Amino acid sequence: MEVNCLTLKDLISRPPRLDFATEDGENAQKENIFVDLSRMAPKTPIKNEPIDLSKQKIFTPERNPITPVKLVDRQQVEPWTPTANLKILISAASPDIRDREKKKELFRPIENKDDVFTDSLQLDAVDDSAVDEFEKQRPSRKQKSLGLLCQKFLARYPSYPLSTEKTTISLDEVAVSLGVERRRIYDIVNVLESLHLVSRVAKNQYSWHGRHSLPKTLRNLQRLGEKQKYEEQMAHLQQKELNLIDHKVGERRRDGCPDSQDPQLLDFPEPDCPSSSANSRKDKSLKIMSQKFVMLFLVSKTKIVTLDVAAKILIEESQDMPDHSKFKTKVRRLYDIANVLTSLMLIKKVHVTEDRGRKPAFKWIGPVDFSSTDDDLVDVSTPVLPELKKEIYGHVQFCAKQKLARHSSFNSEQASERTQRKVNSEPSSPYRQKQGVYSLEIGSLAAVSRQKMEDNSETVAFASQNMMPLPSSLDPAAPLPSPSVDSEYRVSPLCHQVLSAAQTDLKALPAQNGLNGQGGVSLASMALDVEHQPQALAAAQPLLYVPPAPLFMLCGGLQEGLSPGSGSGSGSVGGGSKVTAAEQPPMPSATKRQCRDHEDGPLSLVMPKKPSDSADIASPKTSENRASAPHEDTHMNGQLSAAKAVSGKATTNGFVSSEWGNPCSNTEIEKPSEENESTKGPSPLQYLYVQPPAGLNGLSVLLPSSQSPHAVGLPVGPLPSLSIQYMVLPSPTLSGFPVLCSPTMPGPVSSAPSPLPNVGPVNFGLPGLGSTAHLLIGPAAMVNPKSSTLPSTDPQLQGPCSLHLSPVMSRSHGSIQPGSPAYGSLPAATVKLQQSPVPVTPKSIRCTHQEMFFKTPGSLGDPVLRRKERNQSRSSSSAQRRLEISSGGTD
DNA sequence: CTCTCCCGCCACCCG
DNA sequence: CGGGTGGCGGGAGAG
Numbered sequence: 001m002e003v004n005c006l007t008l009k010d011l012i013s014r015p016p017r018l019d020f021a022t023e024d025g026e027n028a029q030k031e032n033i034f035v036d037l038s039r040m041a042p043k044t045p046i047k048n049e050p051i052d053l054s055k056q057k058i059f060t061p062e063r064n065p066i067t068p069v070k071l072v073d074r075q076q077v078e079p080w081t082p083t084a085n086l087k088i089l090i091s092a093a094s095p096d097i098r099d100r101e102k103k104k105e106l107f108r109p110i111e112n113k114d115d116v117f118t119d120s121l122q123l124d125a126v127d128d129s130a131v132d133e134f135e136k137q138r139p140s141r142k143q144k145s146l147g148l149l150c151q152k153f154l155a156r157y158p159s160y161p162l163s164t165e166k167t168t169i170s171l172d173e174v175a176v177s178l179g180v181e182r183r184r185i186y187d188i189v190n191v192l193e194s195l196h197l198v199s200r201v202a203k204n205q206y207s208w209h210g211r212h213s214l215p216k217t218l219r220n221l222q223r224l225g226e227k228q229k230y231e232e233q234m235a236h237l238q239q240k241e242l243n244l245i246d247h248k249v250g251e252r253r254r255d256g257c258p259d260s261q262d263p264q265l266l267d268f269p270e271p272d273c274p275s276s277s278a279n280s281r282k283d284k285s286l287k288i289m290s291q292k293f294v295m296l297f298l299v300s301k302t303k304i305v306t307l308d309v310a311a312k313i314l315i316e317e318s319q320d321m322p323d324h325s326k327f328k329t330k331v332r333r334l335y336d337i338a339n340v341l342t343s344l345m346l347i348k349k350v351h352v353t354e355d356r357g358r359k360p361a362f363k364w365i366g367p368v369d370f371s372s373t374d375d376d377l378v379d380v381s382t383p384v385l386p387e388l389k390k391e392i393y394g395h396v397q398f399c400a401k402q403k404l405a406r407h408s409s410f411n412s413e414q415a416s417e418r419t420q421r422k423v424n425s426e427p428s429s430p431y432r433q434k435q436g437v438y439s440l441e442i443g444s445l446a447a448v449s450r451q452k453m454e455d456n457s458e459t460v461a462f463a464s465q466n467m468m469p470l471p472s473s474l475d476p477a478a479p480l481p482s483p484s485v486d487s488e489y490r491v492s493p494l495c496h497q498v499l500s501a502a503q504t505d506l507k508a509l510p511a512q513n514g515l516n517g518q519g520g521v522s523l524a525s526m527a528l529d530v531e532h533q534p535q536a537l538a539a540a541q542p543l544l545y546v547p548p549a550p551l552f553m554l555c556g557g558l559q560e561g562l563s564p565g566s567g568s569g570s571g572s573v574g575g576g577s578k579v580t581a582a583e584q585p586p587m588p589s590a591t592k593r594q595c596r597d598h599e600d601g602p603l604s605l606v607m608p609k610k611p612s613d614s615a616d617i618a619s620p621k622t623s624e625n626r627a628s629a630p631h632e633d634t635h636m637n638g639q640l641s642a643a644k645a646v647s648g649k650a651t652t653n654g655f656v657s658s659e660w661g662n663p664c665s666n667t668e669i670e671k672p673s674e675e676n677e678s679t680k681g682p683s684p685l686q687y688l689y690v691q692p693p694a695g696l697n698g699l700s701v702l703l704p705s706s707q708s709p710h711a712v713g714l715p716v717g718p719l720p721s722l723s724i725q726y727m728v729l730p731s732p733t734l735s736g737f738p739v740l741c742s743p744t745m746p747g748p749v750s751s752a753p754s755p756l757p758n759v760g761p762v763n764f765g766l767p768g769l770g771s772t773a774h775l776l777i778g779p780a781a782m783v784n785p786k787s788s789t790l791p792s793t794d795p796q797l798q799g800p801c802s803l804h805l806s807p808v809m810s811r812s813h814g815s816i817q818p819g820s821p822a823y824g825s826l827p828a829a830t831v832k833l834q835q836s837p838v839p840v841t842p843k844s845i846r847c848t849h850q851e852m853f854f855k856t857p858g859s860l861g862d863p864v865l866r867r868k869e870r871n872q873s874r875s876s877s878s879a880q881r882r883l884e885i886s887s888g889g890t891d
Numbered sequence: 892c893t894c895t896c897c898c899g900c901c902a903c904c905c906g
Numbered sequence: 907c908g909g910g911t912g913g914c915g916g917g918a919g920a921g
Contacts, residue, residue: 141919186912203910335896
């Protein structure tokens, strides 16, 4: 059955149920008239309705005979339908039907992950709620967004496919599987094609190339952009705008286009597409627009391009009359392109503020440094070139890269590394690279670090122009100015906003908690770039990142926020490092927004410096990783499936899931758990509990009080950034419910026994918690400096979820150490939370579990757990137990 | 209100 | 000529 197929796919990257319906329905509608008829029959036609109907249709062709069923489905599907009707219909429907629907939903949710979706899943338990759920299910606009669709699309293919594997993309197939009309797929594919991620081989057929050539493509585009003098044009336009703003907004655009520029633009060689025809139509093609748009970023010093400027340039190039309608249309197209580029983690939305207000803009967060020479990248001082790394490290790293790649290209990595290096070079810089381990920062982080590194000039420039990159610079303080800050940023480029917020919070915390701000953990990790990530994902995902398994000890009362171990050092968050969220300063609206949207947050990849080491460590993992690697991004595939299941809903995106899926992490986890058992001692495992800041949606952050000391010490790598293990839990529920742990590396502290075979996400049943509690372990970002092994961390997870703590170092178990001087300044660790538009509530978590449950029945399993979870009240003390238990459970 | 951008009509083009 | 592509802009959801 298609359904089955879909299901599998869905697991990986599935469009919301609605999508399904939509797919079929829409397609049918457009392509199949008769379908429409069926639709019509049912009820009042609502725009949205058709989709639902179609869904049913799709599914039902076979079913069609069962008319009644249709009605039922439709109703269910149709959110808009009055609840009463829905209920009635539902009730009327046979149980079988309901079950069927439920099943469908279950599978679909993965991608849809929408909260709604999740909720729907829960429905099983509650029939009564069915109606509400239905309503919830209604696909929101966001759910249908091109960006989300693109993510789903990307999730289907590995970012860095093996050369051997050739993937062909059937537009029809994809459209069906993603539940959208083909038209939408064209939009995505065209942009991807412009970057050479795919190429058209035949009608309806594209081949997937992945990101391998992305750096080259970008380089070429950059060159072209330079030739086109886009930078100048942009500057010119911006200036004009400024001037115009004062005078007139209206027609500045025309003015904006420098006459001189026109010729160039006209000449504009179509970058990659040789074929790009001279046709006017083609000139306006999304592909070309996409390339030009990318060029604008690449040539921009600020890496920030406002849509209006981009639209103007494009209009001018196309020689279109700059009338307002044209401009509007152009902007619409740019949004389409931007959505895809955002999904590729190449750009993220930001807003530039002007005197008159904000302007929509996008910031390049992709690789930057490929600039002049192709070889440059390699040449760079960076110890390990991205590509080289690939070769050297082989699968393991490869996998990691892939994951990372999603977020950023190699180049970016390099850039980040470089940056870090610079930082390192700085004597003062507190952060040192860890030996043997390189942490790569991706996406926004890299970009951010880069910016800072590069200089303030960019910022200045903006300022002069009145343009301010809001997202990055939300925090006035945060931005570059303070050295300490810079270093941090450099080290771990996180969303500035987040970071700033986190810092603030942290600072505040000490006071309340009596903790030392400095000593405190720096939560910088969190940067969330909400925008990047698929909204849906973000929303649903409850992310729990747990430190190395071995470490799992929750300080007695997590809820209370005490972390016994934490007291370390100056900053250690004093014994109870409980931080209250309230304290956090509210994030700027922009920030919030981003948070919501982005999941991608900075990713940090840790790579073993030495290949050999990595190999050693990795080897075990490698096998699996490799497998996963191809799938990379989404990972939605196989391995991940389990992970996904775990991550489930939380990870709406493949990213997350993939990470979770990482076997390595699992392995690591297990060890830790054992260790924990042995060590149980409070020291190692304790976590600092940080209450969720407002932005976190009530998620609590647990920081391992005892981070491996090594972390701090690691000097080596170019990348100073440290990754800190952390857990994010819904505060209310800390005790009871399942905890998702990010995969961790074997903690240095505990002697980790040989890692166990990787298992996807591991669920630990905590006895204390009751069956309910599960620990999901994701790939850990942590690297042990000591342990030569590196954890080949799962890059995958990192995605949005992973928390990257750069500066923080935890010495040995003791909680975060304040000690590190540098850190002191930056106590806060940024935790990247996925903020989903929907608040992450315990409920959502539950949902996640459910999803997971579905996916991987074995591991997570029990629905019952939920109940238990609820029931469970955990005392802090119990927490440790739980941990221990969990570890045992893991076994 | 503005910002986004989904949706799908229908023109373009190719085989 | 039929069907794949994809430009285009109305209009509505989201903020």
